[in-house]
Amino acid sequence: MGRQQRTKQGDPSPLPGSSAHPQSGQHIGKRKAAAEARAQREGQLPQKGSKPGKGRQSKSGILDGRGDPSGAGERAAKRVKKSKKDSSKKQQQDDDDDDDDLEGLQEQDDFEDDEDEDQFANANAKGLEAARSALFNDEDLEEPEAADEFDLDREDDDDEDDEEMDDEFDLEDEEAGVTLDDFEMTAEEAEMMPASGKKAAKRAARAEAYNSDDEDAPAARLGGPKERASRDEPSAFGDEEDATRSDLEADSEDELEEGQLTDLRAVERRMRNSARVLGNWKELGADLGMSRSDLIEQLIGDVCQYHGYTPYLAEKLFDLFGVDEALQFFTTSDTPRPLTLRVNTLKTRRRDLAQALINRGVNLEPLEGGWSKVGLQVFSGGGVPVGATPEYLAGHYILQSASSFLPVIALGPQPHERVLDMSAAPGGKTTYMSALMGNTGEVWANDSSRGRIKGLGGNVARLGCRNVVITNLDGREFPKVIGGFDRVLLDAPCSGTGVISKDQSVKVNKTERDFTLLSHLQKQLVLCAIDSVTPNSEKGGYVVYSTCSVTTEENEAVVTYALRKRPHVKLVETGLAFGKEGFKSFRGKEFGKNMHLTRRFYPHVHNMDGFYVAKFKVGKPAKPVPGAEDEEASFEPYVPLAESDDEENSNAAGSDVPMFDEEEDEKLIAQTKKIQMKKKGLNTKAGKPKKVAEEEPEKEIEVEKPVKEVKKGGKKARKST
Numbered sequence: 001m002g003r004q005q006r007t008k009q010g011d012p013s014p015l016p017g018s019s020a021h022p023q024s025g026q027h028i029g030k031r032k033a034a035a036e037a038r039a040q041r042e043g044q045l046p047q048k049g050s051k052p053g054k055g056r057q058s059k060s061g062i063l064d065g066r067g068d069p070s071g072a073g074e075r076a077a078k079r080v081k082k083s084k085k086d087s088s089k090k091q092q093q094d095d096d097d098d099d100d101d102l103e104g105l106q107e108q109d110d111f112e113d114d115e116d117e118d119q120f121a122n123a124n125a126k127g128l129e130a131a132r133s134a135l136f137n138d139e140d141l142e143e144p145e146a147a148d149e150f151d152l153d154r155e156d157d158d159d160e161d162d163e164e165m166d167d168e169f170d171l172e173d174e175e176a177g178v179t180l181d182d183f184e185m186t187a188e189e190a191e192m193m194p195a196s197g198k199k200a201a202k203r204a205a206r207a208e209a210y211n212s213d214d215e216d217a218p219a220a221r222l223g224g225p226k227e228r229a230s231r232d233e234p235s236a237f238g239d240e241e242d243a244t245r246s247d248l249e250a251d252s253e254d255e256l257e258e259g260q261l262t263d264l265r266a267v268e269r270r271m272r273n274s275a276r277v278l279g280n281w282k283e284l285g286a287d288l289g290m291s292r293s294d295l296i297e298q299l300i301g302d303v304c305q306y307h308g309y310t311p312y313l314a315e316k317l318f319d320l321f322g323v324d325e326a327l328q329f330f331t332t333s334d335t336p337r338p339l340t341l342r343v344n345t346l347k348t349r350r351r352d353l354a355q356a357l358i359n360r361g362v363n364l365e366p367l368e369g370g371w372s373k374v375g376l377q378v379f380s381g382g383g384v385p386v387g388a389t390p391e392y393l394a395g396h397y398i399l400q401s402a403s404s405f406l407p408v409i410a411l412g413p414q415p416h417e418r419v420l421d422m423s424a425a426p427g428g429k430t431t432y433m434s435a436l437m438g439n440t441g442e443v444w445a446n447d448s449s450r451g452r453i454k455g456l457g458g459n460v461a462r463l464g465c466r467n468v469v470i471t472n473l474d475g476r477e478f479p480k481v482i483g484g485f486d487r488v489l490l491d492a493p494c495s496g497t498g499v500i501s502k503d504q505s506v507k508v509n510k511t512e513r514d515f516t517l518l519s520h521l522q523k524q525l526v527l528c529a530i531d532s533v534t535p536n537s538e539k540g541g542y543v544v545y546s547t548c549s550v551t552t553e554e555n556e557a558v559v560t561y562a563l564r565k566r567p568h569v570k571l572v573e574t575g576l577a578f579g580k581e582g583f584k585s586f587r588g589k590e591f592g593k594n595m596h597l598t599r600r601f602y603p604h605v606h607n608m609d610g611f612y613v614a615k616f617k618v619g620k621p622a623k624p625v626p627g628a629e630d631e632e633a634s635f636e637p638y639v640p641l642a643e644s645d646d647e648e649n650s651n652a653a654g655s656d657v658p659m660f661d662e663e664e665d666e667k668l669i670a671q672t673k674k675i676q677m678k679k680k681g682l683n684t685k686a687g688k689p690k691k692v693a694e695e696e697p698e699k700e701i702e703v704e705k706p707v708k709e710v711k712k713g714g715k716k717a718r719k720s721t
């Protein structure tokens with residue numbers, strides 16, 4: 001799934017602050033229709049029939065009072081595998097430089113002065129023009145070969161894992177020995193099913209009415225241009241003209257199956273119409289002959305069928321964004337974000353790297369909007385593998401999503417400081433911190449995943465970061481193990497709802513329990529991050545909390561919790577010049593008046609991965625803070641439900657979070673040993689077999705190329721070269 005997604009070139013739309021994209025909504029519409037038509041021909045878009053998905057019903061939502069969202073989406077979630085192209089709205093951003101506190105350091109990169117920008121623009125103009133026109137005319141944009149590398153930050157970059165994941169999804173169908181057709185039901189069969197049959201019939205009748213070509217049918221009347229809802233928000237479907245009656249007429253009966261539309265274009269039209277009606281319910285809803293909650297239920301079913309979400313997640317995102325914006329989010333999350341790279345200023349300057357890559361045929365330009373002086377946007381690799389050029393191998397750059405720059409910019413690490421990256425693998429942000437500090441001071445890069453630590457070590461070495469110490473600990477062990485940092489970055493393990501374009505599996509594999517457990521883990525980690533900061537830091541004393549998720553329980557709720565538990569900490573400006581303000585309240589939950597200081601970034605608004613960034617200033621505590629470990633002892637540690645054997649394949653949230661219940665651990669270990677012994681035909685009642693005991697992994701700090709020993713908090717770690 002993810003793999004298929006990543007074979008497409010990123011949307012060439014500029015990042016925030018840039019001028020409008022030449023790609024018109026109409027153009028997008030044509031491309032989208034053509035792409036769909038081709039996909040239909042190639043059998044990539046599902047035509048009919050579905051089977052139950054994995055989703056679960058949430059307890060609440062904007063849709064309170066609504067019943068089960070038909071189950072259509074659940075089946076659809078299994079069925080819809082093809083993503084569609086479309087537009088994303090761009091926001092004109094303030095061009096002010098937001099990196100004030102980093103200014104001194106970034107002077108190293110003299111590419112940013114106007115003259116250089118001009119030179120660069122001239123050198124690049126010809127190639128870019130060609131690349132752009134090729135991109136805009138090409139319906140099926142090919143991603144550069146290094147596409148997988150782009151996922152450094154948020155995903156495993158192991159192709160095999162992706163394949164395994166794809167297989168897993170496909171296998172479910174095969175193993176069950178069923179085909180999609182097995183899940184189709186005739187109208188008669190539906191009738192014979194007492195409850196669901198009635199529901200199906202009701203749905204079918206509704207859908208029929210909604211798509212009827214009868215002038216008097218309420219839904220048909222809603223499609224006309226006169227009935228357009230007067231909403232300020234842009235349409236999720238670009239500038240395309242609203243559906244007209246002919247669109248509705250096209251949704252004929254043979255497009256309906258058990259109340260579900262079988263043609264994705266019809267589903268898309270119906271979603272658009274539903275959004276319009278819901279946006280102007282007073283005027284348009286009265287004649288619909290369908291309750292608001294039923295319409296929402298149908299819309300959720302359509303979203304699940306069209307975009308492949310579980311009803312639970314679709315509803316959650318509707319709750320968060322509202323209908324129109326949620327539809328934009330769904331659409332944008334079906335296409336990759338622009339491919340971007342960060343210049344490693346420890347080894348080169350942006351101007352020099354850009355020139356070298358242009359000479360190799362890569363089409364690129366500086367990140368637009370002026371908010372980063374070390375970012376380049378790659379428009380087309382021109383056949384050049386941007387993840388394997390000599391410059392890449394020499395560590396002159398790292399492929400990194402633009403939004404991943406933001407938490408580091410907000411943290412603003414200074415030369416000679418001592419900073420901690422609490423969950424650091426694979427090191428996109430660690431290496432940026434190291435570069436901003438000019439290879440001085442100490443960057444402690446920690447991650448609990450042994451597997452992911454390898455990638456971290458690789459990047460640290462390739463980029464020549466000599467001030468990095470790598471540790472392999474549960475973040476909740478800080479500051480017990482080591483503390484006294486000037487700044488701490490907690491780029492927390494999260495659900496990844498902001499990076500669905502990179503990992504489509506998030507659409508179907510996140511449950512309510514996942515969000516609850518993740519939120520608990522994040523709360524534990526953020527307290528440990530705060531407690532690891534020295535209040536005596538001269539210029540520092542900051543913690544940045546970030547996630548690549550858009551949900552409030554992983555963001556504002558975590559920040560609110562930290563503020564409540566650590567009264568000596570306060571929220572401060574992130575220093576980021578764009579981004580939406582964090583929520584002060586959400587669905588009856590109050591998050592606090594300063595939450596506007598935190599920043600939200602959205603794929604459909606900023607054309608970058610969804611991200612959240614909050615910055616805390618840590619003051620002197622009135623009394624010593626209790627050990628971070630005792631306070632939240634009641635928390636259940638996060639263990640993903642569908643745990644992967646492969647650590648590298650773990651999502652943003654690590655799959656190897658250690659349990660703290662030692663007693664229980666011991667029991668489990670003993671049980672496992674017994675099973676192992678039995679398997680080997682050994683007597684389980686005899687004394688401990690030495691071999692098994694030796695196999696017990698020992699928890700210790702992992703070190704890289706030792707140079708000197710650093711001793712703090714009773715444990716030792718060695719500094720890498």
Ligand SMILES: C[S@@+](CC[C@H](N)C(=O)[O-])C[C@H]1O[C@@H](n2cnc3c(N)ncnc32)[C@H](O)[C@@H]1O
Pocket residue numbers: 152153154404422423424425426427428429430446447448449452473474475476491492493494651652653654655657
């Ligand atoms: C969002 S990713 C970090 C990405 C990284 N900051 C970067 O920019 O390259 C979250 C990381 O948290 C790690 N993790 C999960 N649980 C953890 C824990 N309890 N302590 C420390 N790290 C943890 C995961 O292994 C994963 O690598």
